[in-house]
Amino acid sequence: MADVTIWNEFRHEREDDAVAAVYPDGIHAPIADALADDHAVRTATLDDPEHGLTASVLDATDVLLWWGHEAHDEVRTEVVDRVHERVLEGMGLIPLHSSHYSKLFKRLMGTSCRLQYREDGGTERLWVVDPGHPIADGLDESIELPESEMYGEPFDIPEPDRQVFISWFEGGEVFRSGCCYRRGNGRIFYFRPGHETYPIYEHDGVRRVLRNAVDWAAPTEGSPRTFGERE
Amino acid sequence: MADVTIWNEFRHEREDDAVAAVYPDGIHAPIADALADDHAVRTATLDDPEHGLTASVLDATDVLLWWGHEAHDEVRTEVVDRVHERVLEGMGLIPLHSSHYSKLFKRLMGTSCRLQYREDGGTERLWVVDPGHPIADGLDESIELPESEMYGEPFDIPEPDRQVFISWFEGGEVFRSGCCYRRGNGRIFYFRPGHETYPIYEHDGVRRVLRNAVDWAAPTEGSPRTFGERE
Amino acid sequence: MADVTIWNEFRHEREDDAVAAVYPDGIHAPIADALADDHAVRTATLDDPEHGLTASVLDATDVLLWWGHEAHDEVRTEVVDRVHERVLEGMGLIPLHSSHYSKLFKRLMGTSCRLQYREDGGTERLWVVDPGHPIADGLDESIELPESEMYGEPFDIPEPDRQVFISWFEGGEVFRSGCCYRRGNGRIFYFRPGHETYPIYEHDGVRRVLRNAVDWAAPTEGSPRTFGERE
Amino acid sequence: MADVTIWNEFRHEREDDAVAAVYPDGIHAPIADALADDHAVRTATLDDPEHGLTASVLDATDVLLWWGHEAHDEVRTEVVDRVHERVLEGMGLIPLHSSHYSKLFKRLMGTSCRLQYREDGGTERLWVVDPGHPIADGLDESIELPESEMYGEPFDIPEPDRQVFISWFEGGEVFRSGCCYRRGNGRIFYFRPGHETYPIYEHDGVRRVLRNAVDWAAPTEGSPRTFGERE
Numbered sequence: 001m002a003d004v005t006i007w008n009e010f011r012h013e014r015e016d017d018a019v020a021a022v023y024p025d026g027i028h029a030p031i032a033d034a035l036a037d038d039h040a041v042r043t044a045t046l047d048d049p050e051h052g053l054t055a056s057v058l059d060a061t062d063v064l065l066w067w068g069h070e071a072h073d074e075v076r077t078e079v080v081d082r083v084h085e086r087v088l089e090g091m092g093l094i095p096l097h098s099s100h101y102s103k104l105f106k107r108l109m110g111t112s113c114r115l116q117y118r119e120d121g122g123t124e125r126l127w128v129v130d131p132g133h134p135i136a137d138g139l140d141e142s143i144e145l146p147e148s149e150m151y152g153e154p155f156d157i158p159e160p161d162r163q164v165f166i167s168w169f170e171g172g173e174v175f176r177s178g179c180c181y182r183r184g185n186g187r188i189f190y191f192r193p194g195h196e197t198y199p200i201y202e203h204d205g206v207r208r209v210l211r212n213a214v215d216w217a218a219p220t221e222g223s224p225r226t227f228g229e230r231e
Numbered sequence: 232m233a234d235v236t237i238w239n240e241f242r243h244e245r246e247d248d249a250v251a252a253v254y255p256d257g258i259h260a261p262i263a264d265a266l267a268d269d270h271a272v273r274t275a276t277l278d279d280p281e282h283g284l285t286a287s288v289l290d291a292t293d294v295l296l297w298w299g300h301e302a303h304d305e306v307r308t309e310v311v312d313r314v315h316e317r318v319l320e321g322m323g324l325i326p327l328h329s330s331h332y333s334k335l336f337k338r339l340m341g342t343s344c345r346l347q348y349r350e351d352g353g354t355e356r357l358w359v360v361d362p363g364h365p366i367a368d369g370l371d372e373s374i375e376l377p378e379s380e381m382y383g384e385p386f387d388i389p390e391p392d393r394q395v396f397i398s399w400f401e402g403g404e405v406f407r408s409g410c411c412y413r414r415g416n417g418r419i420f421y422f423r424p425g426h427e428t429y430p431i432y433e434h435d436g437v438r439r440v441l442r443n444a445v446d447w448a449a450p451t452e453g454s455p456r457t458f459g460e461r462e
Numbered sequence: 463m464a465d466v467t468i469w470n471e472f473r474h475e476r477e478d479d480a481v482a483a484v485y486p487d488g489i490h491a492p493i494a495d496a497l498a499d500d501h502a503v504r505t506a507t508l509d510d511p512e513h514g515l516t517a518s519v520l521d522a523t524d525v526l527l528w529w530g531h532e533a534h535d536e537v538r539t540e541v542v543d544r545v546h547e548r549v550l551e552g553m554g555l556i557p558l559h560s561s562h563y564s565k566l567f568k569r570l571m572g573t574s575c576r577l578q579y580r581e582d583g584g585t586e587r588l589w590v591v592d593p594g595h596p597i598a599d600g601l602d603e604s605i606e607l608p609e610s611e612m613y614g615e616p617f618d619i620p621e622p623d624r625q626v627f628i629s630w631f632e633g634g635e636v637f638r639s640g641c642c643y644r645r646g647n648g649r650i651f652y653f654r655p656g657h658e659t660y661p662i663y664e665h666d667g668v669r670r671v672l673r674n675a676v677d678w679a680a681p682t683e684g685s686p687r688t689f690g691e692r693e
Numbered sequence: 694m695a696d697v698t699i700w701n702e703f704r705h706e707r708e709d710d711a712v713a714a715v716y717p718d719g720i721h722a723p724i725a726d727a728l729a730d731d732h733a734v735r736t737a738t739l740d741d742p743e744h745g746l747t748a749s750v751l752d753a754t755d756v757l758l759w760w761g762h763e764a765h766d767e768v769r770t771e772v773v774d775r776v777h778e779r780v781l782e783g784m785g786l787i788p789l790h791s792s793h794y795s796k797l798f799k800r801l802m803g804t805s806c807r808l809q810y811r812e813d814g815g816t817e818r819l820w821v822v823d824p825g826h827p828i829a830d831g832l833d834e835s836i837e838l839p840e841s842e843m844y845g846e847p848f849d850i851p852e853p854d855r856q857v858f859i860s861w862f863e864g865g866e867v868f869r870s871g872c873c874y875r876r877g878n879g880r881i882f883y884f885r886p887g888h889e890t891y892p893i894y895e896h897d898g899v900r901r902v903l904r905n906a907v908d909w910a911a912p913t914e915g916s917p918r919t920f921g922e923r924e
Contacts, residue, residue: 088805088849090594110801111876112781127384127405132552132647137684141385153358153397154372156781156877159854161623162390162644166397168405174358174397182624183804184849185594222599319574319618321825341570342645343550363783363878368915387550387646392621392854393875413855414573415618416825453830589846589867603847615820615859616834624852628859628867636820636859636867 002062002092002218003040006031007053009068010045012196019196027067027196031096034207035214039063046071051079058082062218063092065210068102069196080104088184092217094210097194100155105190108183109157115175116152122170124148126177126193126205130164135178135189135212143205147198151175157190167192178209180216187217233293233323233449234271237262238284240299241276243427250427258298258427262327265438266445270294277302282310289313293449294323296441299333300427311335319415323448325441328425331386336421339414340388346406347383353401355379357408357424357436366395366409366420366443374436378429382406388421398423409440411447418448464524464554464680465502468493469515471530472507474658481658489529489658493558496669501525501676508533513541520544524680525554527672530564531658542566550646554679556672559656562617567652570645571619577637578614584632586610588639588655588667592626597640597651597674605667609660613637619652629654640671642678649679695732695755695785695911699724700746702761703738705889712889720760720889724789727900732756732907739764744772751775755911756785758903761795762889773797781877785910787903790887793848798883801876802850808868809845815863817841819870819886819898823857828871828882828905836898840891844868850883860885871902873909880910 008028012019023029028043035041044052046068058064064083068075080103087093087108095105106113126143128136143165152173158181165178177192191209193200200206239259243250254260259274266272275283277299289295295314299306311334318324318339326336331344357374359367374396383404389412396409408423422440424431431437470490474481485491490505497503506514508530520526526545530537542565549555549570557567568575588605590598605627614635620643627640639654653671655662662668701721705712716722721736728734737745739761751757757776761768773796780786780801788798793806819836821829836858845866851874858871870885884902886893893899 107800108803110803125403129384129386129405129407130390130644131385132644132649132681134682137682153360154362155360158851158874158876159361159393161852163394166384166405166407168399168403172356172399174360174399174405176360176397181851182592182594183851187594219594220596220599338569339572341572361875363875363880363912365913368913389620389643389645390623412620413823413825414620418825450825451827451830587865591846591848591867591869592852593847615822616824617822621823621855625856628846628869630861630865630867634818634861636822636861638822638859 030201087186090185090219261432300329318417321416321450492663549648552647552681580612723894780879783878783912
C-alpha cells in the first residue's frame, strides 16, 4: 500500500458546465476511486494554499499523480522546485494527459514536450508493446477508448527508458502514450489518456493501468532519499 | 560513398507470376536503383554459391541490406555465423520487412521477433517520431503507403536504441517500423516497409530512407574491426 | 516468495582441490544459502539428466541463476533452446560472473560478450551508479571485494537498459558489472562478481544484491506467459 | 566543416595566476586550437555582451562547446533559454568537465547532476566502452591522463543513450565520463576531462575526442530546425 497524492488543477470542473456534468466532484474523484481500495489516497488542488503540496504532504507521498491543463502557468515556481526535488529523491510521478505541458514535466524531460493534437472524439486504441512490463499486468493486447482527443507525433521527449503503450487514432495518427523514465531516484510514468469531458477515468482498462503504475512507481524499501554527494 | 551489398532471397520473383510482374528483375533491383547514384552496389542471392556472401564479399561490404521471406530456413548456419561476425566487427545491417524473422536478425536481437500481421492492402502511414535523426533527413512528417501489408504490435524485440518511425495502419494497428540498434561495432536499422507485390521500393520517401539508412549504418573512418580482447 | 532454481556447472568443485576447499558443497551452496530465507530454492547441475533443467523444472521456476565457467560447450543446444524460450515467456535470469560467456547469455545478447580479464586477486570496488534501482536497495555507495578476478572493458554487450553497478579494479580497469536487460517478457540481470576460489558469495553486500536481483527479476502477477502472435 | 562556438566562463584565467600560467589566453584557446584545422571556430565568454551568445551567433552555430566552473549562477536565464531552444532545434552541445553543473546542462537533463569530486592530481584512465562509436574513432583502448581531478559516482544523470567512456581513478573511483544524449533535434555529448590547471586539452587523445565529438554532434543536412507542432 502506497501513500498517493492526486493533484488536480480543478478549474474546468468549476467553470464549465459540460465538464462539471461529467466530473461533478473534480476529475480527481474518479482517479481517487480507482486507487482507494489499494492505497491511502489524498487529493490536492491548484487553489489550495501552496497548491496543497506542502513539504509535509510531499514527504508523506510515495506517488504523485498530476492533472493540469489550462493553468500550467499559475503553478508557482517554488512549488515546482519542491516537487521536482522530491521526485529526484524517489517519489514516483504519474503525469496524466495534458500534464505533458506542465512546468514540472517539461523540467524533468529537458525538452519542449510539444505534440500535435486535435479534439475530434475519434476512437483511440492503446496497444501494449511491452507485455511483460508491470504496468501492463492483467491487460488485454489493447485498450479501446471509443471517444478520445487525438495526440500525435512527433512528441518532443527524450527516448523513454521503456515504452509500454503506443496509441492508434482513428484519424490517422500514432502516439507514444505510455512512457517510463527514471530521474534521480524517482520513477516517472507519463500516461496520455484523459480528457475533461470524455469519461476516460471510468474505463476499466485505464483504471487498471493507474493501479499498476502506482505500484510500479512507488519507491522500494531501502531506497535512499538523497542522491550521493561527497567532497 | 559506401560499399553496399543487397542480399535477396530471390524466390518469389521466379516462382510467382504476380510477384514477377511487379519485380521482374528481383526485389533487389529497385533497391539497387535507389542506392546506385551514391554508392557502389552489388547484389547477392540465396541460390548463389555460399548465398553470395563469401568472406571476401563481406570484407568488402560496408552496409548489407537483407531481404528474406519464405526461405529463412534455407540460409546456412555457417553463412549466418559469418555475417553475424561481420556485423559485430562494424558492418552496417539493414533488415527489410519480413527479414524480422530471418535467422540473422533473430540472432542479433536474442528475442523471438514475433509480430502480428494481416495482408489486407490497407493504407500505412509511417510517422517520424525522431525528426532530428539522420535517417529522417529530408522527410516530411510522415510517409504514406496507399497499399501495404499490416504488421502489428506486440513486436518481440529489445527496446530499440532509437525509434525513428512508428506506423499507423488503416485497420487499427500500430508498429515500431524503424528501429536502430548497435551490436558490437555494427549499426543495425530494421525497416518495416516492403512487400513482394506492392511496389513499396518505388516510393520516393521509402527510397530516401534507404539512402539515409545506408549513410547512417556505414562504419566511420578509424573504427576498429575487432572488439577488444586481452588476457 | 519466488521459486528459484540455481544452476551450477559443478565441475571445478569436484576436480580441483583448491576449489573444493572453498566450496565443498558446490558454488551453488552459498548462493542457495543467501536466498533460502526468502525463496523456495532448488539446484540443478550440468551432469544431471537434461542438466537438471527439464520442462517441468523450468515451468515451476520464476528466477534462474546461472553459473558456468569451463564447460559452456557441454550445455546441450536443446536445453539452451528451452531455457531461452522460458526467459522470453517471463522467467527471470541472473547470469553470474563467467556466465557472460555461456551459450545462453550470448544468445540473449546477440553479441560476442567478449571482455578482458586477469586473475590477480586485486581489490574490486563495485560502485552503485543507480541508487534508486531496486537491485541497489539497502546497499552502501559501494561494495568492496578485497580479492577478485579482474574483468575489463570493452565488454561486448548491447547497451544495458539500466546500469546498476560499475566496478573499479586495483590494477587499473573498469567494468560494467551489474547490467539490466529485458528480452521478451523476461528480466535479465548480469552480475559480475564471483570466482571459484575467492569466497565472493559469502560477502554480505553480494548476498544482498542476489536477494534484490531475485525480487526484481521475478515475473509480476498478471504477466502473460506468451508474447502476442495473431494472424 | 562545422561552425563551432566555444563558450568559456573565462574568469579563473584572469583572476588566478596559477591558472593564467597554464592557460594565458584562456582555456578556450587550446580547445580552439584542437578544432581550428577542421572547423570554423569562434569563441564567446561570460563577460561579453549577452555572454557572446546572441541570437545571430547561435543561429550560425552548428556545435557549441561549453566550459563553466565558478560562475554558473551569473549566466542569465534569458541566455540559457535561448541556447536551450537552439539545442532542441538541432545545434550540437558539448559540455565539458565542471559544466555538468551549469544551468544549461541541468536543465537539459532534468536531474541534479550532482557527483562526488576530489582534487588530488591522481591518474585518470578513460576506457572506451563503445569502440564502434564515432566519438571513439582512432583512439586506443584507453586514454591516460597522468594528473587529473577526480569525479566519482553516483552521477545524477538520466541513463545515457550511449556510454562511450568510463573513467578509472587512481584513488578508487569510477565515473561515466563520456555520455551521449539527444534532446529535441540536438545531440549532446558530456565529456568529463578538463581542469583549470592540469593541461588536459593539450593531450592528443583528448583533442581527438573533441574533434570526433564535434563531427558527431553537428546537425546532418536536411534536418528540420523546428520540432513539429500542429493543431
